[in-house]
Amino acid sequence: VLASSGVKLSKSEKxxxxxxxxxxxxxxxxxxxxxLSSPVxxxxxxxxxxxxxxxxxxKCISRLENVVxxxxxxxxxxxxxxxSSNDVLDIWMISRVHELVRDATAGYERYLLDDATRxxxxxxxxxxxxxxxxxxxxxxxxxxxxxxxxxxETLTYTLLTLAKVMAPVMPFISERIYKQVGGTALSxxxxxxxxxxxxxxxxxxxxxxxxxxxxxxxxxxxxxxITVKQPxxxxxxxxxxxxxxFGLIADELNVKQxxxxxxxxxxxxxxxxxxxxxxxxxxVRKLIRAVQDMRKE
Numbered sequence: 058v059l060a061s062s063g064v065k066l067s068k069s070e071k072x073x074x075x076x077x078x079x080x081x082x083x084x085x086x087x088x089x090x091x092x093l094s095s096p097v098x099x100x101x102x103x104x105x106x107x108x109x110x111x112x113x114x115x116k117c118i119s120r121l122e123n124v125v126x127x128x129x130x131x132x133x134x135x136x137x138x139x140x141s142s143n144d145v146l147d148i149w150m151i152s153r154v155h156e157l158v159r160d161a162t163a164g165y166e167r168y169l170l171d172d173a174t175r176x177x178x179x180x181x182x183x184x185x186x187x188x189x190x191x192x193x194x195x196x197x198x199x200x201x202x203x204x205x206x207x208x209x210e211t212l213t214y215t216l217l218t219l220a221k222v223m224a225p226v227m228p229f230i231s232e233r234i235y236k237q238v239g240g241t242a243l244s245x246x247x248x249x250x251x252x253x254x255x256x257x258x259x260x261x262x263x264x265x266x267x268x269x270x271x272x273x274x275x276x277x278x279x280x281x282x283i284t285v286k287q288p289x290x291x292x293x294x295x296x297x298x299x300x301x302x303f304g305l306i307a308d309e310l311n312v313k314q315x316x317x318x319x320x321x322x323x324x325x326x327x328x329x330x331x332x333x334x335x336x337x338x339x340x341v342r343k344l345i346r347a348v349q350d351m352r353k354e
Contacts, residue, residue, distance in 0.1 A: 058097055058102075058103050058105050059102055059103065059104050059105065060072040060073055060104070060105070060106070061104055061105065061106035061108075062104075063104055066105075073105070073106075074107050076088065079107060079110045082110075083110045083111060083113070083114040083118075084114065084118065084229065084230075085229060086118060086226075086227035086228070086229050086230050087110045087111075087113040087114040087117070087118055088110055089226055089227060089228075090113050090117065090174065090177070090178075090226050090227050091109045091110050091112075091113045093170050093171070093174045093226050094170075094171050094174045094175045094177070094178065094226075095109075095171065096171065098169075098170040098171050099169075099171065113178075116178065116181070116182065117177070117178050117181050117227075118227070118230055120181055120182070120184075120185040120186075121181050121184075121185070121230065121234065122230075123185065124184055124185050124189055124216070125216065125233075125234055125237055125238070127189055127193075127196065128196075128209075128212060128213075128216065128237075128238060129237065131196055131197050131198065131205075132209060133205070133206075133209070136206070136209045136210060136213055136239075137210065137213065137239075138210060138213040138214035138217050138218075138239075139207075139210035139211065139213075139214060140211070140214055140254060141210075142207040142208075142210065142211050144195075144204070144207055144208075144211075145260065145301055145302070145305075146188060146191055146192055146305070147207060147208065147211040148257055148260050149188075149257070149260045149261060149264045150183070150184070150188045150211055150212075150215055151211060151214065151215070151254070152255070152256045152257040152258075152260055152261050153180055153183055153261065154180070154214070154215050154218050154219065154253075155253040155254045155255065155256045156176070156256050156261065157176045157177070157180050157218075157219070157222055158218065158222060158251050158252070158253030159253050159256065160172065160173075160176050161173045161174070161176060161177075161222050162250070162253070165225075174226045177219070177222065177223055177226065177227075180219065181219075184215060184216075184219075187264075187268065188212075188215075189212070191305055191308065191309070192208045192212075195207070195208040196208050196209065196212070213238055213239060216234055216238045217235065217238055217239070217240060218251050219231075219234070220232075220234045220235040220238070220240065220245050221235075221245060221248050221249075221250065221251045222251065224245045224246055224248070228246065231245050232244060232245050232246070235248075263298075263299060263302060264302075266296065266298060267298065267302045267305060267306060270294050270296070270298060270306055270325070271305075271306055271309045271310060273294075273324055273325045274292050274306070274309075274310040274312075274325055274327065275309075275310065276325075277292075277325050277327040278310070278327065281327065281329050283329060285310070285311050286311070286339060286342040286343055286346060287311070287335070287336075287339035287342070288311050288312070288313065288335050288338045288339055288342075289310075289311065289312045289313070289327065289328060289329060289330075289335065290312065290313055290314065290328040290330055290335070291312055291313060291314040291315070291316065291327075291328040292306070292310055292312045292314075292315055292316075292325065292326070292327050292328070293315075293316045293317070293318045293321060293325070293326045293328075294315075294316075294317050294318070294324065294325055295317075295318065295319060295321050295322075295323065295324045295325070296317070296319075296324070297317045297319060298315075298317050303315040312327075312328075
């Protein structure tokens, strides 16, 4: 383990922060995950600084705690973990959990700790940045009781399974999450290792394409200097995307219509034509946001 400058850690040079200071600031879980998911577990060099721990805290632990907070805000009693939903977002999320279990199990069985642990950071990003964002209305109950139940059953299964996979690496937050989302054992550390299940590779691959399409659409909005709060008429993609994902793309890009057109020259064509109705809808959104900001203040 080297200092950020690439030289050996040295007490006399004092070129590193006392590890216990980092534990006090970011928690032991952040320290453990930063090291166990790094090349140092293979005997390779690691250039280490405080940012390694800070990044884990911000991108993994803090995000996960926000997800659990959202979970608890709207949860109804008696929700049990389930993998039976037919919603495409739920199918994707469950498949990603099963993918995590498969990869973590293979990593531990081969004593490759970085392979066993690295996927935890990726799936936390998926849960926070995509699943709960796109399922927010369902989790709040705005899409109906049945949709709310399916979303909560999926999220309960996701968080319980994640807690079990995280337990050897981040023992403290995994214990908190396990208890907060209804774990039945005395401790997550007394649970059986999860077995996983069916992985829908088509949905996983398609969702990667959908998220890439959304990124391209957002870039087009930035180039046109039109914020996401302003609704637009349509967006068209050169690459073919399944229609069952059009609703996700439309919501994320705030457009009325999504189409695929393989004959167009550009990867993304954003219709920026503005009419009075769209302008008014955008003004309403801006007003709502302004009121929400003032409420926070």
